[in-house]
Amino acid sequence: MSTATGQRTFDSLDPATGSVVGTHPVQDARAVRAAVAEAEHAARWWAGLGWAERRRRLLDYKAVVTQNLSRIAEVVHRETGKPEADATLEVILAVTHIDWAARNARRVLGPRRVRPGLVGANLAATLEYLPLGVVGVIGPWNYPVFTPMGSIAYALAAGNAVVFKPSELTPGTGVLLAELFAESVPEQPVFRTVTGLGETGAALAGDPGVKKIAFTGSTATAKRVMTACAANLTPMVAECGGKDALIVDADADVRAAADAALWGAMSNAGQTCVGVERVYVVDAVYDAFMRELTERAATIRAGEDYGPITMPAQLDVIRRHIADAVARGRAVVGGPESVRAPYVDPVIVEDVPEDSPAVREETFGPTVTVKRVADAEEALEKANAGAYGLAGTIFSGNARRAVELARRMRTGMTAINSVISFASVPSLPFGGLGDSGFGRIHGADGLREFARPKGISRQRFALPGMNLTSFARGQKELDQVVRLVTFLHGRRKR
CATH class of the missing domain: 3.40.309.10 (Aldehyde Dehydrogenase; Chain A, domain 2)
Known part of the structure; x- marks a missing residue:
């Protein structure tokens, strides 16, 4: 605990030497609630920017990450102990996913017309995917850039704000990723990091302002996160262990x-x-x-x-x-x-x-x-x-x-x-089944994971004598529809 402020803190350590890499605050439920509340406001602003502007900002973030590649790799190396070459490769993979999510979000999630079918011939039908709001991401320590970015980048591209709780073993990596994002999006805390131990992650999963949790970790911990999510019926995507x-x-x-x-x-x-x-x-x-x-x-x-x-x-x-x-x-x-x-x-x-x-x-x-x-x-x-089934x-x-x-x-x-x-x-979905979890990150499925489908039907013109959704409907109209459906669907295939 810091004696100057009374704020509880914890250290991230170099696992190879035991030396202190950094000291970070343990953010409690109140701090998490404040972060989510700010993110809710930021999410509305971010969604309002539209596809083209979000794409531009995310591609700029990709450039910032690339320019700071060695700096990020150094933090990953010190917090995980992995060789800097491996840390560098991890960041490179994350960059490719930021790029793909930014460039493909509109194509995958944007409005498109769908066929209404012959019975709905007088309708125009559209499908689009809307942002959820605030997405909470709880990340792992083994790949502290690549793995959480598979949720963060796709959630941001879908129009959401993100509150990221990195592993207590790699908090500095998570803090740096959010700081670099602020260079591309300085106006609002669209992507921010909260640090702490298990209690911080539990507070994030249980916060009513969070509309989805993306979790990576052990199967046992995933079950505890699901319990916290259940209080608010918060959906989650879980990428757990494998064998x-x-x-x-x-x-x-x-x-x-x-x-x-x-x-x-x-x-x-x-x-x-x-x-x-x-x-x-x-x-x-x-x-x-x-x-x-x-x-x-x-x-x-x-x-x-x-x-x-x-x-x-x-x-x-x-x-x-x-x-x-x-x-x-x-x-x-x-x-x-x-x-x-x-x-x-x-x-x-x-x-x-x-x-x-x-x-x-x-x-x-x-x-x-x-x-x-x-x-x-x-x-x-x-x-x-x-x-497992990863x-x-x-x-x-x-x-x-x-x-x-x-x-x-x-x-x-x-x-x-x-x-x-x-x-x-980047275009392939990533996720498992069984004890390896459920849901998908990466690719088109990963983008849809952080959006909600919205269907809209619009009547273009009225069909004479075919108003079936009215108490004025008569038997004649119903008989006409029965004949039409029988003609279209009543013949058995041999």
Whole structure:
């Protein structure tokens, strides 16, 4: 607590060194209410600017973010511990999403005519998507720019104001993103950040002025956020955890598959919701794949190729999963000794039973289990058996078969012969099912997620003798409509 002001504060720490990166206020429910109230006024102003002006402002914000790319990456690096190169790539991806949302909002959400049908031939029908008002975004720490921007940029492009509560581990990143936005939109607090701990996020989710919550985090926390939202029937989009699988088919490029599996499992110290945590390899290429994977893994070093475990409590989960996997399977790279806080060296374990926590629960560390299967059908069955359903990967030399497997994989996104590539395509929706959450960010679906559909029908002229919505309607009018409907819809297809 600050002795000068009495304001409660908290520190963000460099997870690699424990040094203080920044000190931020713990904003309570009253402060959150004030922020939302200001955002409500700003939302009306922002919506009133219209499509063209919002597009111009958002594209300007994109330029400001790009100009400050190294500055943002430095803050991300210090707060998460990830290498600056990885932080830079994260910001670049966020920039592409700001650009797409700004350029496509009007096309996706703007007014358009829809066919009224023959029965409504005298009507003009239009559909458009209107802003919700204030959107609350509760962001994660593992990708503190890219992930929340998938909600922030799309909500702003849809005409909403945003109140952003970043993770308590990465508050400085969230504060900086809002400060940079103010350079492009100085008139109103259209995008602002509130900092704090869990109580701050709960206050945001429970504030009656918030019209939608976009949450990214664990499944358990998502359920608590939903409880807070329920008080006001506030809808939410939830992007939760994952236990993503990579399938290697018999005709796959083994070297490419091993390279992708290693990066998908180990990059960002495995702290990626769509990272690879399970690999299922068809028997015909299993030995060749494992040789490639283990040889490549031997060259990877924690603290050099990826950073520390950002959240200290996660180390206990990682230790537990490794210990159980090694006891019940066979470690081929690393083991319990790989955990040397705050770092974890790569761990690869094969033949781990499917009921092991390392296979069923999200590890969120640089570990991966590998299992030999008879064919791709068995691999798909095992991949689909878990409670999560976020993303996955297929490696196959047969494009048609790969697409079939991808379509049947019980996930929101699937990459073929690449890993996590869907995240770099702004026009693709991002989200999962099951314990991985619901709703979508990114793409046209992401824009619609932060808007409400509005249908308008206008009578262009009256149909003689066909006023069905009147107490003056007679049997003759009804009989005419019955004949018309029977003609149009009464013939069975053979």
